[in-house]
Amino acid sequence: MKPLILITNDDGYLAKGIRTLTDIACEFGDVVVMAPERNASGTSHSITSARPLRVHTLVEKEGLAAHYCDGTPVDCVKLAVEYFCPRPPALVLSGINHGSNSSINVLYSGTMGAVIEATALGLHAIGFSLLNHNPEADFSGAAPSVRQIIATALERGLPADVSLNVNIPRLPADQIKGLRVCHEASAKWLDSFEKRFDPLGRPYWWLTGKFQCENPPDTSDEWALANGYVSIVPIHPDFTHYPSLETLTNTFSHA
Amino acid sequence: MKPLILITNDDGYLAKGIRTLTDIACEFGDVVVMAPERNASGTSHSITSARPLRVHTLVEKEGLAAHYCDGTPVDCVKLAVEYFCPRPPALVLSGINHGSNSSINVLYSGTMGAVIEATALGLHAIGFSLLNHNPEADFSGAAPSVRQIIATALERGLPADVSLNVNIPRLPADQIKGLRVCHEASAKWLDSFEKRFDPLGRPYWWLTGKFQCENPPDTSDEWALANGYVSIVPIHPDFTHYPSLETLTNTFSHA
Numbered sequence: 277m278k279p280l281i282l283i284t285n286d287d288g289y290l291a292k293g294i295r296t297l298t299d300i301a302c303e304f305g306d307v308v309v310m311a312p313e314r315n316a317s318g319t320s321h322s323i324t325s326a327r328p329l330r331v332h333t334l335v336e337k338e339g340l341a342a343h344y345c346d347g348t349p350v351d352c353v354k355l356a357v358e359y360f361c362p363r364p365p366a367l368v369l370s371g372i373n374h375g376s377n378s379s380i381n382v383l384y385s386g387t388m389g390a391v392i393e394a395t396a397l398g399l400h401a402i403g404f405s406l407l408n409h410n411p412e413a414d415f416s417g418a419a420p421s422v423r424q425i426i427a428t429a430l431e432r433g434l435p436a437d438v439s440l441n442v443n444i445p446r447l448p449a450d451q452i453k454g455l456r457v458c459h460e461a462s463a464k465w466l467d468s469f470e471k472r473f474d475p476l477g478r479p480y481w482w483l484t485g486k487f488q489c490e491n492p493p494d495t496s497d498e499w500a501l502a503n504g505y506v507s508i509v510p511i512h513p514d515f516t517h518y519p520s521l522e523t524l525t526n527t528f529s530h531a
Numbered sequence: 532m533k534p535l536i537l538i539t540n541d542d543g544y545l546a547k548g549i550r551t552l553t554d555i556a557c558e559f560g561d562v563v564v565m566a567p568e569r570n571a572s573g574t575s576h577s578i579t580s581a582r583p584l585r586v587h588t589l590v591e592k593e594g595l596a597a598h599y600c601d602g603t604p605v606d607c608v609k610l611a612v613e614y615f616c617p618r619p620p621a622l623v624l625s626g627i628n629h630g631s632n633s634s635i636n637v638l639y640s641g642t643m644g645a646v647i648e649a650t651a652l653g654l655h656a657i658g659f660s661l662l663n664h665n666p667e668a669d670f671s672g673a674a675p676s677v678r679q680i681i682a683t684a685l686e687r688g689l690p691a692d693v694s695l696n697v698n699i700p701r702l703p704a705d706q707i708k709g710l711r712v713c714h715e716a717s718a719k720w721l722d723s724f725e726k727r728f729d730p731l732g733r734p735y736w737w738l739t740g741k742f743q744c745e746n747p748p749d750t751s752d753e754w755a756l757a758n759g760y761v762s763i764v765p766i767h768p769d770f771t772h773y774p775s776l777e778t779l780t781n782t783f784s785h786a
Binding site for chain 2: 315317318319320321322323324325326328329330331345350351354355358359380382383384389392393396397398425428432434435437438440441455457458459460462464465467468469471472478479480481482483508509510511512513514515516517518520521523524525527528
């Protein structure tokens, strides 16, 4: 039996990135798509509990079923795994995101929220992002790397409880230097909000921000991307900082 | 100069938990509150970019300024640090949440999204949650532990880039056995969505779920809470799974 691949994203079911990813995934197995109805960028690991979800089916043919719903990317994964996948997916894919999810951006990303949810459910998952925000972004440079990573993950498997955050530079395929496994670069967003005044002189604040990542080491995703490599960061759904367990046990035993 | 303490939550500025936390924090320093206007439970690390935010000020007196805005908990932290804190906060507190944020629940939690955001901004932060969802929950049993943890964090500091996820059992203060530093228990939510039918016979799906955590080890937060301890989990904003970097470098070098 062909492997089953579940696909979602955070840019919504109409985005060019998810259509590219679906086309590629269909080369490898049977595909189920469950994507948000509308853009859900920046929704992170959000879930919808105050209202129910509705599902609409777009395509239902041999090898491909495509649906959308009015939930978040995390809702999409939960709902699809329970009700719309005829068997457990061998792989959950999210994206291809229009814009970077490298470094600290993984925290805000709905694309990566879906990947982390799939991992928490015991599945293997890969999030793909292209460093190009444009809704009309050209994904042809990214396609060979996406294909190569999916093939490798299906053939060789991934470590238990680990998924991948893949970011792809905005370059033609023949200028991409290769794949590079790395850790997240340490970075922060500065000057997050711009203060403005409405026509009546009352203030409002609009999210903006400058990405600051100084001298990322050559083991990090930011270095890889700046140097023409596809970055592959293994991620897991446990926020525990294990190295400080001992120090803090000491701190609080004296409390 | 007194330490500045910034407070937020995800239950909204009217919640009983944030009022309890504010009262306690005022014993330790000057306090700035910036909380969501409405309940933002389950919003994780969401940010608001499609529309601007408005801020309303409730209290502005010696030692306490309290505001609310129409953003997420993460928005609240970013906005308050940049525009509403007269100096960098010595500590960012979030909660006291009405309901558990132990184990995997940290991923979905807006309370903990705020804590992780503060950590990413280079600040020290603590999220507090009581194992009682009720809007009228009694926080008197939790108060002494909250007070003790804030005092310790201010006196002894926290490790760099590390914050705390504190969960408190639903017990009177004199039945709480003490503080316990632990790691997140491995767990998952099963049967996430319930399928129902509307009066016209059309399906809808509503989020629900059963929390499954089998035999948590005595080093984990679930064990601590089930045995009458306050759990303190050190967390950090880096999802990288460092132990698998080498394996995956090998996997993808053969791709």
